[in-house]
Amino acid sequence: MADNIEIREDLRYTTNDEWVKIENGNIRIGITDHAQQQLTDVVFVELPKLGTIVKRGDVIGQVESVKTVASINAPVNGEVIEVNERLDDLPHLFNESPYDEGWLAVIKMKDSSEYDDLLDADEYRKKLDE
Amino acid sequence: MKRTPLYLAHKDLGARLIDFAGWEMPIQYTSILEEYRAVREAAGLFDVSHMGNLMICGEGAEDDLRNLLTNDIKGIPEGRGIYAHMLDNEGLIIDDAMVFRILSKAYMLMPNAATVSRVEEWIMEHVQSEVTNVTDRIVTLAIQGPRAASILQKLTEYDLSKLKRMRGAFITLQIGEDAQAFLPEIFQVDLPLAGIHSYVMRSGYTGEDGFEILIEADNSILVWNAILDAGHSYGLIPCGLGARDLLRLEMGFLLSGTDFNGEQSTLQTGPEWAIKWEHQFIGRDSLLKQRDKILTKLVGVELLEKAIPRHGNIIRVDGSNIGMITSGTMSPLLGKGIALAYVNEEFSMPGQELDVIIRDKSVQAKVVRLPFIGKR
Numbered sequence: 331m332a333d334n335i336e337i338r339e340d341l342r343y344t345t346n347d348e349w350v351k352i353e354n355g356n357i358r359i360g361i362t363d364h365a366q367q368q369l370t371d372v373v374f375v376e377l378p379k380l381g382t383i384v385k386r387g388d389v390i391g392q393v394e395s396v397k398t399v400a401s402i403n404a405p406v407n408g409e410v411i412e413v414n415e416r417l418d419d420l421p422h423l424f425n426e427s428p429y430d431e432g433w434l435a436v437i438k439m440k441d442s443s444e445y446d447d448l449l450d451a452d453e454y455r456k457k458l459d460e
Numbered sequence: 461m462k463r464t465p466l467y468l469a470h471k472d473l474g475a476r477l478i479d480f481a482g483w484e485m486p487i488q489y490t491s492i493l494e495e496y497r498a499v500r501e502a503a504g505l506f507d508v509s510h511m512g513n514l515m516i517c518g519e520g521a522e523d524d525l526r527n528l529l530t531n532d533i534k535g536i537p538e539g540r541g542i543y544a545h546m547l548d549n550e551g552l553i554i555d556d557a558m559v560f561r562i563l564s565k566a567y568m569l570m571p572n573a574a575t576v577s578r579v580e581e582w583i584m585e586h587v588q589s590e591v592t593n594v595t596d597r598i599v600t601l602a603i604q605g606p607r608a609a610s611i612l613q614k615l616t617e618y619d620l621s622k623l624k625r626m627r628g629a630f631i632t633l634q635i636g637e638d639a640q641a642f643l644p645e646i647f648q649v650d651l652p653l654a655g656i657h658s659y660v661m662r663s664g665y666t667g668e669d670g671f672e673i674l675i676e677a678d679n680s681i682l683v684w685n686a687i688l689d690a691g692h693s694y695g696l697i698p699c700g701l702g703a704r705d706l707l708r709l710e711m712g713f714l715l716s717g718t719d720f721n722g723e724q725s726t727l728q729t730g731p732e733w734a735i736k737w738e739h740q741f742i743g744r745d746s747l748l749k750q751r752d753k754i755l756t757k758l759v760g761v762e763l764l765e766k767a768i769p770r771h772g773n774i775i776r777v778d779g780s781n782i783g784m785i786t787s788g789t790m791s792p793l794l795g796k797g798i799a800l801a802y803v804n805e806e807f808s809m810p811g812q813e814l815d816v817i818i819r820d821k822s823v824q825a826k827v828v829r830l831p832f833i834g835k836r
Contacts, residue, residue, distance in 0.1 A: 370476075370487075370488060370491070370492050370702065371491050371492050371493040373493070373768070373790040373792075374766065374767070374768050374790055374797075376767075392819065394768045394790070395492075396492045396493060396496075396702060396706060396789060396790065397487070397492065397702055399768070399770065425491075
């Protein structure tokens with residue numbers, strides 16, 4: 331695995347290359363540095379709709395680069411309560427700031443124990459090494 | 461996988477490499493969009509050595525090529541090139557390619573990477589002249605962009621303003637102390653006193669001014685580095701196939717294997733000017749028979765809503781499937797989704813409204829004239 335991929339210790343991850351950050355019982359999600367590097371320049375995003383009730387694994391967004399398209403899946407069951415609408419005009423935030431300005435949405439978890447099922451940084455690193 | 465002689469140079473530059481038609485080629489060095497912008501605004505340098513180089517030589521070469529190509533090379537002067545399609549007996553496209561008359565009785569055809577062997581076999585079956593595949597001996601560099609001429613001019617005493625579009629010339633690049641020949645056993649051109657001998661064509665696949673430079677593989681790293689150095693202060697950067705695909709699609713240029721794959725004729729794909737009906741060529745009779753039948757046609761499609769069309773997306777009119785997209789992207793220049801698509805001929809006129817089905821959603825679109833970005 332390339333050494334220049336940032337994996338943050340304080341986040342959780344999915345096998346589909348999303349990151350998850352817990353905030354007051356809600357989760358903020360986005361795509362990992364590895365995912366944005368694989369995608370190359372992101373030029374378009376389909377954002378989830380506010381208020382959507384999502385099941386774990388549901389496709390809630392699409393990220394398109396000049397080269398390809400990738401789905402973003404809901405990492406937990408819950409409701410979409412916030413969406414990063416800046417990405418509509420600035421899709422390259424996914425590339426420039428995948429863990430900060432490039433966040434996709436905030437989901438209110440139905441069952442907060444689902445957070446514990448997600449990969450931690452070490453497990454995600456291991457997954458990328460495979 | 462095959463590698464070009466510049467493989468290590470690409471790795472050193474941090475290129476991301478992909479499999480393209482059996483070749484391990486750079487898709488990008490830093491960013492596809494950055495490389496795209498360099499070509500539209502300054503200049504970019506591409507290694508396109510995966511393209512084929514077939515020499516067709518001898519007394520009968522002109523007649524042989526006339527019979528093989530939809531466009532007519534009859535009487536073109538030395539140093540002139542044309543774009544043409546090569547058809548099978550059914551009029552279906554085997555490949556599209558440039559052919560240059562390099563010397564009076566020596567032509568070079570440059571087929572696409574994936575079709576080189578098919579094209580070579582087809583030519584062998586149909587010609588009397590001598591055919592030599594020199595692909596592995598040649599490196600092709602494309603320098604493209606509004607500053608390409610200024611950059612290349614720094615490396616040669618040849619006055620590049622004399623080299624018009626689709627013209628080619630033997631040019632000595634002032635690089636290194638030694639004299640390096642270019643395929644001397646084929647071209648028998650006098651060696652330069654010093655420098656690297658090359659064949660330079662004013663041509664490309666981006667819609668910008670630019671040159672395609674043929675050199676012997678052994679000299680390629682020297683030339684690659686010399687152009688990068690000469691171009692640095694002009695904003696030239698190395699560019700990969702990702703940028704190349706964006707650039708060609710904005711112009712509506714066909715991608716072999718994607719926009720045609722052995723099942724379409726030139727009547728469907730265009731461009732019309734690439735068929736010269738006045739001469740006899742393989743596939744001509746089949747094309748004449750097709751002329752009056754309703755066919756699907758390749759058109760430019762522009763999305764009216766924000767989305768990106770992709771290969772395989774279905775096109776509908778009034779709920780009926782009438783076509784399919786073969787290439788699609790987000791045009792950086794227009795900020796819109798653009799695509800090449802086959803649609804039933806009755807829906808192929810510019811202005812025709814269409815629905816493109818992207819991930820089960822219907823997106824409004826219309827047929828537009830090519831090139832998408834207007835004449836450059």
